[in-house]
Amino acid sequence: MCLAIPGKILSAEDNDGLRVGRVQFGGIVRSARLDFVPEAAVGDYVMVHVGFAISRVDEKEAERTYGILREMGALETELPPEDNEPV
Amino acid sequence: MKYLDEYRDGKIARALAAEIAAIAIRPWVLMEICGGQTHTIMRYGLDELLPRTVELVHGPGCPVCVTPLETVDRAIALALRPEVILVSYGDMLRVPGSTSDLFRAKAQGADVRIVYSPVEALKTAKANPDRKVVFLSIGFETTAPANAMAAYQAKREDLKNFSMLVSHVLVPPAVRALLASPSNRVQGFIAPGHVCTVMGFEEYESLASDFSVPIVVGGFEPVDLLQAILMLVRQLENGETRVENQYVRSVSYEGNRPAQQILKEVFEIADQKWRGIGVIPGSGLRLREEYAMHDAEKIFDLDLISADEPAECISALVLQGVKKPVDCPAFAIHCTPENPLGAPMVSAEGACAAYYHYRRHAVAS
Numbered sequence: 001m002c003l004a005i006p007g008k009i010l011s012a013e014d015n016d017g018l019r020v021g022r023v024q025f026g027g028i029v030r031s032a033r034l035d036f037v038p039e040a041a042v043g044d045y046v047m048v049h050v051g052f053a054i055s056r057v058d059e060k061e062a063e064r065t066y067g068i069l070r071e072m073g074a075l076e077t078e079l080p081p082e083d084n085e086p087v
Numbered sequence: 088m089k090y091l092d093e094y095r096d097g098k099i100a101r102a103l104a105a106e107i108a109a110i111a112i113r114p115w116v117l118m119e120i121c122g123g124q125t126h127t128i129m130r131y132g133l134d135e136l137l138p139r140t141v142e143l144v145h146g147p148g149c150p151v152c153v154t155p156l157e158t159v160d161r162a163i164a165l166a167l168r169p170e171v172i173l174v175s176y177g178d179m180l181r182v183p184g185s186t187s188d189l190f191r192a193k194a195q196g197a198d199v200r201i202v203y204s205p206v207e208a209l210k211t212a213k214a215n216p217d218r219k220v221v222f223l224s225i226g227f228e229t230t231a232p233a234n235a236m237a238a239y240q241a242k243r244e245d246l247k248n249f250s251m252l253v254s255h256v257l258v259p260p261a262v263r264a265l266l267a268s269p270s271n272r273v274q275g276f277i278a279p280g281h282v283c284t285v286m287g288f289e290e291y292e293s294l295a296s297d298f299s300v301p302i303v304v305g306g307f308e309p310v311d312l313l314q315a316i317l318m319l320v321r322q323l324e325n326g327e328t329r330v331e332n333q334y335v336r337s338v339s340y341e342g343n344r345p346a347q348q349i350l351k352e353v354f355e356i357a358d359q360k361w362r363g364i365g366v367i368p369g370s371g372l373r374l375r376e377e378y379a380m381h382d383a384e385k386i387f388d389l390d391l392i393s394a395d396e397p398a399e400c401i402s403a404l405v406l407q408g409v410k411k412p413v414d415c416p417a418f419a420i421h422c423t424p425e426n427p428l429g430a431p432m433v434s435a436e437g438a439c440a441a442y443y444h445y446r447r448h449a450v451a452s
Binding site for chain 2: 001002003004005006008018025026033035036037038045047049050051052054055057058059061062064065066069070072073074
């Protein structure tokens with residue numbers, strides 16, 4: 001119930017005080033409410049939950065932390081696979 | 088999909104698990120609060136990737152599971168009225184009330200409709216001006232602003248035939264109750280990333296300091312959860328009890344201010360009964376007086392019924408992390424997703440359903 005899916009904003013418009021957009025999730029495009037992310041613009045990624053964007057994905061933070069993770073993953077090739085026992 | 092696939096990378100997951108195994112010297116019990124996280128852990132077998140020193144127990148963060156029996160009974164009673172269209176998130180339909188469920192009520196002719204978003208509930212009300220549309224408004228802080236927006240719009244547009252039966256729950260008071268319980272074994276928490284996306288994580292700082300437990304706000308993909316576990320184990324091994332944020336791409340310290348604003352405009356904090364657990368003070372939301380004309384509790388004459396769980400169901404202990412689903416004698420025998428005894432077997436995010444889908448063969452062997 002608390003799942004939110006990242007999607008890319010394709011369009012955004014004000015509709016009688018409500019902020020509505022078209023958001024692309026992989027190959028699917030759905031309408032989503034953007035009232036809670038006034039800072040999000042076309043091209044931004046937002047996390048969408050029950051039809052409402054609840055955050056704009058922080059691209060810089062995502063890249064920074066993922067960079068660290070990717071380095072760990074590169075290290076993994078030097079480890080024996082499936083070895084999960086404590087040393 | 089961007090921001091999903093890369094957090095399902097098996098290489099990174101194995102590297103994180105190896106790092107956890109390398110630093111986890113002493114045994115630790117960690118709880119993921121959110122049912123969505125429980126589902127990811129079971130689906131990807133993350134618990135089996137972890138060293139024996141790290142045990143995961145599953146928390147009460149499945150809103151469908153903790154919605155009180157009485158609310159389900161009232162929703163069924165409302166749905167059976169000919170003038171009512173009861174609109175609900177799909178997960179609620181199979182949740183057992185004391186004698187029936189919404190799915191069976193629908194089979195008996197009740198007009199029960201499933202929606203994905205509260206926006207659709209409003210559309211249903213506009214399309215059926217001669218009927219009374221009741222939206223079963225459940226959820227944690229993640230869902231509350233969207234549901235609040237439905238009430239806000241209904242009031243603004245004077246949509247007289249729209250009301251909400253509200254049963255909302257809040258995470259921090261429940262975590263406090265778990266930590267204060269004498270049966271608590273949990274030494275570190277993964278806080279729910281989407282609840283914190285809305286609320287921020289300031290509220291968790293007093294929990295960490297009052298009970299000397301580390302808390303890490305975590306995301307929902309396998310890599311997110313393993314990284315959150317690594318951060319928790321690192322703190323525990325170093326004797327630290329801080330609040331940290333793993334899910335930085337979505338969560339900020341202050342959370343989503345516009346969402347918090349609409350939540351406060353529409354709802355106020357109230358005591359709330361949690362199914363299987365009991366009343367936790369200040370752990371729920373109710374509509375403010377200004378929204379009384381959209382409050383199903385106020386506009387319908389609903390009986391105040393009190394109901395008890397079937398004695399065979401140990402969901403209360405499962406929801407508090409005291410027992411695992413497989414400890415239940417009824418698990419996968421008298422209690423299955425098709426014929427559930429308790430709510431955690433219904434929702435995909437319920438711990439019992441997650442074990443049933445991903446672990447029952449392992450248990451049987």
